[in-house]
Amino acid sequence: MARAAAVTSTTPRPGEPDPLAATNRSGAVLSRLQLLVTRKLDGLLQGDYAGLLPGPGSEAGESREYRPGDDVRRMDWPVTARTTTPHVRRTVADRELETWLAVDLSASLDFGTGQWLKRDVVIAAAAAITHLTVRGGNRIGAVVGSGGDVPAPRRGRRQPPPVGPGRLVRLPARSGRKEAQGMLRAIAGTEIRPGRGDLGALIDMLNRPPRRRGVAVVISDFLAPPAQWARPLRKLRVRQDLLAIEVVDPRELELPDVGVLPVIDPETGELHEVQTADPGLRHRYAAAAAAQRAEISAALRAAGAAHLRLRTDRDWLLDMVRFVAAQRHARTRGTTR
Template structure:
């Protein structure tokens, strides 16, 4: 999604058309929401089974029947989805089909489409590194959604760590219960952002979309390679012909991804990993279908 505004506008139009056609074509059926959250409207009661959330106990029915019951809920169609999008300098990296920032825009377009197709509202908090946070209020309708995606795509990346502040912005000011989607490469250590994410998950259903490029998992054997840290500008020369170095890099990268996955799970967030070298839209569809299957069960 590079080039001047006219070229970028055409790319965004094609992206939104692709998202609407693929998602509407593959995700037919009743509206069930992006995540299988508990909803807010009271429904019927049923007997408690192991694994049910004790916070949904129906105490009046339990007292009358002397058998533990839980209260079922119906998904609220008037929910808000908030996108927290990391557009810091580390997103301007990509060695496959696209940059990570392009993948972030694509993921935001998919999440926005899934939100507005159910009649809900979507807003965003966009992090621009040390440039601060850009906020857009939650609004409904396709025109508002298209404007939001254009704002995200036109955001200029800046260096600087920002993920903890970005996630914290989802809780300030306090918002009504809904869905919070965090789109980032999660390169910052989990101890810096896990507490904020856990706080958001207390009130909202949280989806973490992790952006990944294959070169972040393993180094190619191409001789001496100059690597530039986009956040600091520091340059490191690496001898990639060193097999032991490549193996240590792959092990460290795998451990980093495992730490991120464990931190997201401990914080109560659902996890979707998108790669710059894969069919990201198919991955989104598979994730949504799996969430619907979980709700059906």
């Protein structure tokens, strides 16, 4: 399916709310939630999440025979009764969580026909994840991709620009709300560049060097071919709890009947005029869009990622709250994602 979008201004619409400010106002709601972390961590500092190694903590670990000097308050009486030998229960150390965001701000995100531009929803999602994770010494960092450096071609030129890594920026993981707010300001201030970015290269930045166990969140529209990003995503899932946030605009799913509609590919600059009054064309467009989204969902499931879809014409905060609540409900019932 062609990555075409209706012509839209890259500047904020008059009176349109600032997504970062809106997310800050939603902090009271998000602070009551906590992102589900199922993988044990190997951090170094005391935190709120189960670690890999024994140590002072709240989660029960393995039992071992009692040795002089052990705390008698940790006696494992059921094991002691079965073996007739005194045993103590070891606990697993609580560790801090390290979260990394892969934020796609390529040219295809600079588009929107709903309440928000897609890039606004991306920034809002990054801010929401920050509110959900930055507490108790937890650290959060980000890698940001802002498209390529290929100039847009003139009208009539058909050859697409070569796919390249574009501009990739790494924001180191730090703890503290002040540092997290600085990271969000840097993301919000990122300039979108023309040309195609490489989502696979962006995700691969989280694989090199290998990260400690934690949470990795990829925020994108995932319009690049899955062959480009599926393998790095599967590799990332080996050590990380993985969340994929897909940002969608309604005009990417179906075309309205508005007559002749000028559309432009924001990554290549190609301009076309589409006759949307043709019902056959609208049907083929919707079918191709549905097939594309199904392929994206299948690739994300194959990678083992939790999948959250946010739309520019819906309340992104409500969708995120429902997603986190559903994940926690499924976990408490003993089911998987």
